[in-house]
Amino acid sequence: MDYETRLKRLRFRAWHRGTKEADLMIGGFFDAHGASLSPAELDWFEALLEEQDVDIMAWAIGSQPCPDQWQGPIMERMRTLSYVPVAR
Incomplete structure (x- = not known):
């Protein structure tokens, strides 16, 4: 599959997790x-x-230890949570 199609597919999967909280965290x-x-x-x-x-x-919010296979720079970026939209 080409790069753009892959990104669209992953974006859909990231935003359709089953709960609004997961959608915002993973999709965001x-x-x-x-x-x-x-x-x-x-x-x-x-x-x-x-x-x-x-x-x-x-794992992203640190309430459970993250397995070694998911540790690394991307999980560290997920842990910032700066990407989650917050209504003000």
Whole structure:
């Protein structure tokens, strides 16, 4: 599949998680960083999407220890949470 189609597919999967909270966290992260991810990082993100939303969110906010396979620079970016839209 070509690069643009892959990004669209991943964006859809990131924004259609099942709960609004997961959509905002995972979809918001992809909107903020998806276009700048390398092909290897996109592979990582695509594999992460196979995990349960509650686990991804817990690892990102630090309420559960993150497994070694998900530790790294992308998870660190997810942990900033600066990409989650907040109504003011």
